[in-house]
Amino acid sequence: MAQVGKKYTNIIIFLILLVVAAFIIFPILVVLMNSVKGNLFISSTGAFKLPNEQSFVGFSNYVNGAERISFFSAFGYSLWITIASVAFILLLTSMLAWYITRVKGKVTSAIYYLLVFSMIVPFQMVMFTMSKFANMIHIDNPVGIIILYVGFGCGMSTFMFSGFIKSIPLALEEAAMIDGATPVKTFFSVVLPMLKSTAITIAILETMWVWNDYLMPYLVIGTEYRTIPVAIQYLRGGYGSVDMGSMMAMLVLAMIPVIVFYLFCQKYIIKGVLAGAVKG
Amino acid sequence: MKKALALMLIAFIVVSGAFAGGSKEDSGKTEIYFLNFKPEIADVYTDIVKPAFESAYPQYTLKVVTAASNQYQSTLRSELSKSAPPTIFQVNGPVGIAENVNTVAPLQDTDFYNLLADKGMALSLDGNVVAVPYAVEGYGIIYNDAIMRKYFALPDKAVDISSAEEITSFETLKAVVEDMTAHLDELGIRGVFASTSFMPGSEWRWTTHLVNPVLQAEFGDLATAQSAKTFEFKYSKNFQNIFDLYLNNSITPKGMIGSKADADSMAEFALGQVAMVQNGNWAAAQILGTQGNVVADEDIKFLPIYMDLEGEETKGINVGTENYLAFNKNASAEALEGADTFLTWLYSSPEGKEIVTNDLMFITPFSSFSSDEVPNDPLARQVNIWMNKDGVTSIPWVFNGIPSEQWKADFAQAMLEYINGNYTWDQVTATAQDAWAREAELTGR
């Protein structure tokens, strides 16, 4: 009897889950559908109608939109900034974390607490001075902004790395040092390999942040070099008019890399998010 | 993982090398940085003006950056504080000068200023000419004469005039518009007026342009408006007259206007769905560029904006400019010389003038242009007709005296609340008054 009851409950739950899944997917489908419709058929009441002979415009929204906001160069900037920032965050903060964990002292613990503090300060606190300062010292270009990402991403990443390093026994490192290895060699051949899974977690969290970040690239390099989020917001252009057709097409293009990345690295992403949430 | 890191490092070094190399200025060339205000012609500057100028004057490079809509002031301020600031920028009138007193360079000795036909149109600061207008514009109610002829041919029309040109007062305008709304099907339109666009960033047709006749009636001229500490909104009811007429006879119900941009309004006009839309000659490109445009060029005409102000039968459309160019005095002497060379070339050489009339489509205030060198679009021609019409005088642009962008934003929001039914018109009026007093004080009037 109880078994039968459970079966029915499960069927009901399954149906509810289907509804929720539909709710999640629905907005994406709406955008996809509207991306092949003419401008005038998107706003207001036409949004949920399937494209028909009158409203279908093929891929012209994609062509126009990509041209208008130089989507592919925006994609290039986004890709470059994300990859380079994440690579440098991983390398530099793992080194920093190892140093401040293994060298005990007032200075290193002060550094540690400053980094933790930086994790809670909202970006609005520093956005104005940071963007002006970046211009003053000429790092307001797609290379210089990486320094800013490393600096701003430092907190969480060092925190997570040092949390992990604390848990690994000193013995291995000491053995290497006694064998005559320099700290550099010890770090790269003994410590770094052990950090692999933490590094993957951090890489995923930082990638999600940098790729989707809007304000920093907008303020620091936005007038000349637009990343994808900045370029999309820029479509709200020309005297307040929004070219909704191009907008829909560009939203689709912006989502494709994210969804592909997700489907391929799902396991790592969910693991990373989990680890990040629990530790952060 | 080590390999991956090494690869990334190499990639980084290569790319940074490319950037470092690219960011160095070509030796011997002077860069002129022009921060453009008009997004609708951004492509003309980069695709036509820039190559033409650079081949005429190879010693210069021209960098044109266009700010996103409604972002000009903030973009300008952030660009000006940078290490490579704009050489040429736009100010929208005396208010713009006041915001940039430490930046504007004297222009009285430039060739560009000398081109100006009426020297009185330039803006001054402490005895120096600091900004020169480059385009004169006119706006009013644009109507589709084909639809109007159809209406006046109706046997049961409620008015006794027989063409749109005979409309010379708010009373007649209202009678015609409301009767047209009663005959929508026969006229084959979906509303008399195009959408009263209120999508964020699209409110400027009401907060600046529509309010202009009211400001002019209250203050008289720009000089008075720009020093006014208070704004009584004496003609608030008149503004409401025309605003209500737009809203109640619109293609779009009130609740929906928040999703309409001005481009939507122009598209509705071009597709023949509406008979009238308030806008200026700069919108010609939007009408002509709409896919499926059904309005014949000769049917696109202007009507003054009537709102029952005294003596309005002798008033024409609103003609003026908010397009002034200023030079940045903190730029290098070579760049400033280049800026003068560039603008003089653009507005007086045969090649430059052709671009101005055909591609930028400006009606210019410069003596280097003869009366037949005006853009060939229907609205520019209409502006000329109205400026030279017997018995009417154009209304000058006084809205440049509005104390700040914030006033426009507050006024727009109050109008939106009125449309949504949350404000009475008196509350809109009060907001306009209060915001003016506050902003006037903040800007140090």
Add this chain to the structure above:
Amino acid sequence: MEKALRKYFPLFALPALICFSLAFLIPMVWGFVLSFCEFATITDATFVGFQNYVRAFTVDNYFTQAFWFTLGFTIVTVISINILAFALALALTRNIPGTNAFRTIFFMPNLIGGIVLGWIWQVVLNGVLAGFEKTLLSDASYGFWGLVILMNWQNIGYMMVIYIAAIQNVPTDMLEAAAIDGANGRTTLFKIIIPSVMPSITICLFLTLTNGFKLYDQNLALTNGAPNHQTEMLALNIFNTFYSRVGFEGVGQAKAVIFTILVAAIALLQLVATRRKEVEN
């Protein structure tokens, strides 16, 4: 080893610390100082004391309004996201067919950036409201609930993943013992599952709390504060104060300091809450 490593400071610690100083430390201290100054560019500031802090509240009431809006929004989203996410987590730990597919789908919106999300929902919500001849701008409450829906859509999957992991860690012997004792589903849920996943609940509460408080991109793309600043949240208000009004940079910076204190207070609260939990356990 410590000794050998100590002198490697320039190699191991300095590069990251230079970046950290340029991006964070210097701008942070500078920003704090500037909040007491009047300035247009960061180098020509004059000291004005607390004037900016006073003006943050007196010139207009948008900042206060933004605070209440943000607070209301945060409370609603913290509750709704956590309840829905927890419910989904329970449903997905019952061995229902398709569990993995559902989890994949539910988590996906989390990866899409705020700007893109905001525009997606603007189209959908305006499309729905158009049926009633309204738009997101017609009433502030539409913007409010629009943001709430958006935020739920984006965050439920994330919190759900955390809850699933926690529920899967509930010791099976406890559940079996409860089943033998004849406990019904309700009792099991409240007496066993919820108490054992309490640490995760704390984490999720604070994650949603800070996410809600610091929201910016979605707010910008969905409503941009319209109508009449009524849907403007704190972060957006600060941005607008900095960049859309001449002479208000100092006020913007003062608001940013207040905002920082608020966010830091939440973080501190979290620290205290987690500490106490650990002591209790």
